[in-house]
Amino acid sequence: MPTTQSSESVEKLKADATRALRAADSAEQLEAWRVEYLGRKGRLTSVLRALGSLEIKERKAVGAAANRLRTELESLFDERLLQAKSNTAPAGSIDITLPGRKSGSGGLHPSTQMIREITQAFNEMGFQTIEGPEIELERYNFDLLNIPADHPARDQWDTIWVDSDSRSDVLLRTHTSPMQARVMENTDPPIRVVVPGKCYRYESTDATHEWHFNQVEGLAVDEGITFADLKGTLYEFARRIFGPSRKVRFRCDYFPFVEPGVEMSVDWNGEWIEILGAGMVHPKVLKNVGYDSDKYTGFAFGMGPERISMLQNDISDIRHFFRNDLRFLTQF
Amino acid sequence: MKVPVSWMKEYVDIEISLDELADRLTMAGNEVESIDRTGWIDNVVVGRVQSVRPHPDADRLSLVTVDHGDGEADVVCGAPNVAEGQKIAYASIGAVLFDAYADEPSKTRKLKRSKIRGVVSNGMVCSVRELGIGDDHEGILVLDEGARVGTPIGELIGESILDIELTPNRPDCLGIVGVARDVAAITGNPLREPDTTYESTGPDVNSLASVGIADPDLCPRYTASVIEGVKIGPSPKWLQERLLALGERPINSIVDITNFVMFELGQPLHAFDLDKVVDRKVIVRRARAGEQLVTLDDRERKLGDEMLLIADPERGIGLAGVMGGANTEISETTTTVFLESATFHGVNNRQTARALELSSQATLRFEKGLRSGLSEVGLRRATKLILEIAGGTAASGIIDVYPGAGEEQQSIELNRDHIKKILGFEFEKSVVETTLKSLGFDFRERDFGWQVDIPYWRPDVSIPEDLVEELARIIGYDNIPTTTLSGRPPKWQPQPAMQLRRRVTDVLVGAGMRETISYSATTAAGEARVTLPDDTGVGVGLRNPVSADFAVMRRTLREAILSTVASNSRTWRGPIAVFEAGSVFLKYGEGLPEERQMVTGAFAGPRNDLHWDDSGDTSDFYDAKGALEATLDDLGITAVFEPVEDGTFAPGRTAIVRVPGANNLAVGIVGEVSDDVFSLFDAEVESVAMFELDLAVCLKVVQGADNSDGSGKFTEFVRLPASHRDLSLVVDSGVTVGQIVEIAGRNRIVTSATVFDVFEGKGVPEGKKAIAIRLVYQSPNKTLTADQVGKIEQQTLKQLANELGAELRV
Incomplete structure (x- = not known):
């Protein structure tokens, strides 16, 4: 086979190169080695250049072997270069690979992080963050919100009631919505608030249900607020939390304290995932708190920060949030 | 709410794909959670039984030759009802069928070629249970004679069921016609309402039975009809299939019809055997506390005095809108049917059902607050079907006790400006009118907009905002523009x-x-x-x-x-x-x-x-x-x-x-x-x-906090140099660092006193501890000399010695 004689064999080249590399121990020697073997006119390059003269079958085999050798030699070279440099490290050098001294590794609970992210998005749109009581009166949690007693709509909120001899209308709030009524009772329009806080439901728990959870409520009331404003505000919120390219959809839904009612979902890997419920504040709610419902309109919304956190962080069990396992918490 | 698509198609044409339909219903407020498809099974086709011969080794089995359009197959069959010439569902090897013998009804198994008592069976003739469309496994499913051999079975028995998560405000959609009406509005196709007309040739209904409402607060309307000469028997196949598709067990034609109409229109009905009603007199009244009634499920129920009872002059005959009484149940011997279609108070009905733990399809509907208008429609529809299916003659006229009459018809002013005020934009007149019409709202145009009459089936629509939602949801929320909040931002309140x-x-x-x-x-x-x-x-x-x-x-x-x-x-x-x-x-x-x-x-x-x-x-x-x-x-x-x-x-x-x-x-x-x-x-x-x-x-x-003394504010720092002195003291173990720092800091020239080591043990006497403290001396107006610092230090040491017994450690 006369054609192979013109270039040296890959095996021999490998043997020569590794031997020479072991012998080189200064940066200068290493550079010379690099030029001889890996350089543009180096020996390995010559082998590759000569491939064209080989028969196709042999060309493939030799080519593959030569390329493998190149990768191998390059990484060996990098290793030797690093060694050579450390051998000639300046006096007083320290081991810069030792871990640094960290001052603590504290962190916020993932629910708090998400609540802050959500409220901040709305704060920047002029909504102020406020808070309200977790133990509530039926009047605020239900009656003023157009959810009369014994109405089937109340089934949407299974309630934990407070035990008392003297009264039967105290409960753990089932949503943050009672703050809508409280704010409106105490303040004249314009109103723009977001209300984060704990809520409670009489519900058995599993991976996707928890009796104890957070919500973030929102309310905007003034003259001239419209459904289009609701959409615009929530679109902007979704852009901030889920990124500008996330697809968002609004569909009709029912909550007794809004009309029209809205559900907002985002596209999550091809599936629509419900993010929040919303709607235009029901005229009865406005009247219940003493507002002139001919003059004022508004919108309200509510969402679960744990659910959004689960979505964004790929958490499959909501019960992680309140078990305070550091193996969970330290990941946020 | 489960809606079989083939059933819904009786009322509205659907040209779009089911996925698109589901999506558009969801967007308009009726969330389709899933589309369940039944009866679509691969490798199962229509076959014709060519011949039936006895199995050589088993009396109960037969050998059947089936033409399946792609040849013939010999199958071993155990069904008693198999006969030559029948069109049947033939499953070839590889078909995945429901396991008729499994405890778990949804369990399936793949059909393999097998020998049954020595004879090879090349497939199977299927029962209803094996096809997953019903419970029956007594015999094979026999198809219509007209079925074409070789047709995939799904085309005959396949059904798609929309599983809709209804919101509490839409009781109308608890009837398939209600969902069909939304589909009609979304697609623009017309709605075909069920026929409610029939011929009544019998005597005046009031001569056959009477109804009195003692507690009108719980029963705003009670309508009834009487059908004489009915023949009770099983329902026709189409009716049974409709109920089976919803998982309801067919009982007899009369009961099946009341159920059918409930699913169709959303109106629960109940049929009594009129001959068993004492004096043919029906009274609607609250039960007496402790009164008892044996319900259709043969359980004796103890009633409370807030439960609404259907009674005759002597006893209860049914729990209104919850469950009928066993004493007036329709049986094979029934010839005269008293058909009830009433409106009961929703909250009361729900409380009764809850108290007795008797949640039924009827309560599910009544509790949402049905409109009285629906009871008459439901009555006429069911009466018509009874005449068609069970025969007999309808008494002329209907009984209609209607204490709540007059409160029903609602009419709402829909103001053009109001739509704009809520949505932020205006619809064209034609869009508004087409949408209202498609949903069955009658309207008259006015200067301000439209005067809209609310039909009986939409009790949830009571204010203009509700109508605005109707417009918006049918047109699609996604088609409403998007704006950002303008106007005054509110005053910030400290929190x-x-x-x-x-x-x-x-x-x-x-x-x-x-x-x-x-x-x-x-x-x-x-x-x-x-x-x-x-x-x-x-x-x-x-x-x-x-x-x-x-x-x-x-x-x-x-x-x-x-x-x-x-x-x-x-x-x-x-x-x-x-x-x-x-x-x-x-x-x-x-x-x-x-x-x-x-x-x-x-x-x-x-x-x-x-x-x-x-x-x-x-x-x-x-x-x-x-x-x-x-x-x-x-x-x-x-x-x-x-x-x-x-x-x-x-x-x-x-x-x-x-x-x-x-x-x-x-x-x-x-x-x-x-x-x-x-x-x-x-x-x-x-x-x-x-x-x-x-x-x-x-x-x-x-x-x-009182910050008038300037605390909490910035203080200009002193630019003159400071002196640092470290002292090592030995004190009793009980002396606290706080005491030492307090004494050391008394001189105003000492700007800080910081303990940097506390030591007990070797080199320190028993009961004592060594404390190292750094004092910083600095005057605001002069540079301190070593002498000055030394003097203050001596003073401090003296105080420490006097008050705490501290000694300088050497």
Whole structure:
């Protein structure tokens, strides 16, 4: 086979190169080695250049072997270069690979992080963050919100009631919505608030249900607020939390304290995932708190920060949030 | 609500794909959760039984030759009803059929070629159960004679069922016609309402039966018809299939028709055997307390005096809108049917059903508040079907007792400007009118817009906003424009308590602590492991806690944080530095309880993560104190730490934190938790140091702070050089660093006194300790000489010796 004689064999080249590399121990020697073997006119390059003269079958085999050798030699070279440099490290050098001294590794609970992210998005749109009581009166949690007693709509909120001899209308709030009524009772329009806080439901728990959870409520009331404003505000919120390219959809839904009612979902890997419920504040709610419902309109919304956190962080069990396992918490 | 698509197609044409239909229904408010497809099974086709021969070795089996359009197959069949010439469902090898013998009805198995009693069976002739479309497994499914051999079975028996998650405001969609009406509005196709006309040739209905309503508050309308001469038997196949598709068991033609109409229109009905009704007189009244009734399920029910009863002059014959009575049940011998279609009070009906734990399809509808208008429509539809299916003659006219008449018809002014006010834009007139019409709303155009009459089936539409939603949802929310809020932003209101909590949280996170959030409820026994502050008052108990573990609202965060430390100590080898900021619930009395904001934190385990330059020490009191000090510094609170006794903490290793500048208010506590208490938590670390800060008191201190003396403001620093002197003192072990620092700092030239070492042991006499302290001397107006500094130092040493017996260590 006369054609192979013109270039040296890959095996021999490998043997020569590794031997020479072991012998080189200064940066200068290493550079010379690099030029001889890996350089543009180096020996390995010559082998590759000569491939064209080989028969196709042999060309493939030799080519593959030569390329493998190149990768191998390059990484060996990098290793030797690093060694050579450390051998000639300046006096007083320290081991810069030792871990640094960290001052603590504290962190916020993932629910708090998400609540802050959500409220901040709305704060920047002029909504102020406020808070309200977790133990509530039926009047605020239900009656003023157009959810009369014994109405089937109340089934949407299974309630934990407070035990008392003297009264039967105290409960753990089932949503943050009672703050809508409280704010409106105490303040004249314009109103723009977001209300984060704990809520409670009489519900058995599993991976996707928890009796104890957070919500973030929102309310905007003034003259001239419209459904289009609701959409615009929530679109902007979704852009901030889920990124500008996330697809968002609004569909009709029912909550007794809004009309029209809205559900907002985002596209999550091809599936629509419900993010929040919303709607235009029901005229009865406005009247219940003493507002002139001919003059004022508004919108309200509510969402679960744990659910959004689960979505964004790929958490499959909501019960992680309140078990305070550091193996969970330290990941946020 | 399950809606079989083939059934719905009786009322509206559907040209779009089911997926698109589901999507558009969802967008318009009727969320389609899933589309369940039944009867579409691969490798099952229409076959014709060519011949039936007895099996040589088994009397009950036969050998059947089936033409399946692609040849013939010999099959062993055990069904008694197989006969030559039948069109049947033939499953070839590989078909996945429902396992007729499995306990779990949804279990399937793949059909394999098999030998049955020595004869090879090349496939199977299927029963209804094997096809997953019903329960029957007595015999094979026999198809219509006209079925074409070779046709995939799905084309004959396949059904797609929309599973719709209805919202509570749409009882109309509890009838398939209601959903069809939404489909008609969405697609623009016309709705075909069910036929309710029939010929009544019998005597006047009032001569056959009578109805009286004693309690009209619970029954605004009661309509009834009487059909004489009916023949009770099984329903025709089409009717049975309709019910089976919804999982309802066919009973007899009359009962099946009442069920059919309930699913079709949403109106529950009940049929009585009129011959068994005493005096043919029906009375609608509240039950007497303790009155009893045997219901259709043969159970004796004890009734309460708020339950609505259908009765005859002698006894109850049915629980209104919940379940009929056994004494007037339709049986094979029934010839005269009294058909009831009434409107019962929703809340009352629901309470009755709940009290008796009798949740039925009827209650599901009544509780939503049906309109009286529907009862007559339902009655006429069911009467028509009874005449068609069970024969007989209808009495002329209907009984219609209607105490609630006149309150029904609603008419709403839909103002053009109002639409714009709510939605932010205007629809074209034609869009509004087409949409209203497609939903069945009658309207008249007016100057302001439209006067809209609300049909009986939409009790949820009662204000203009409801009509605006109707327009918006049919046109599609996505087609409504998007704007940003304009107008005046509201005035900012200070939220000091919230801001304080946030600030404290941030400081503690900065100090390396991890925030936790625990359940707000606990058990009385669990909470009793720690001591509660003096002023907690009565706690908040829960009437219906989700579990016994969460029976009372917490009055402290101590239990939660110690539990967190303990549970993590079993799984976490690194530092445990955790805190919680949240509400505790105190002093429950007449009004709402006090929700006090507290912060509690704890340190346990190693101080730091394993590190090459760390001593690996365990965290202790001073870690907790440090976090607390960092917090107080940040809040600008100057506090002192004084010894205190507290049942949760170890005596002698605990301090209460007081603010001298604010009436000595106690803002918190810090200490090592006593072994007695901590051992109750079953932790795998030896000790834990904990602090607690009452944010309500902190707020009082911060808000009440008197800064008129310039404290808390910037002070210009002195540019003259300072002198540093380090002293090593020996004092009695009982002397505190606080005492030394106080004395050393008395001279105003001493700007700081910092202890940098405390040592007991070798080289220090028994009962004594050595303390190293650095004093910084600086005068605001001159550079101090060594002599001047020495003089002050001598003074200080003398005071330390006199007051504390401190000696200079040499």
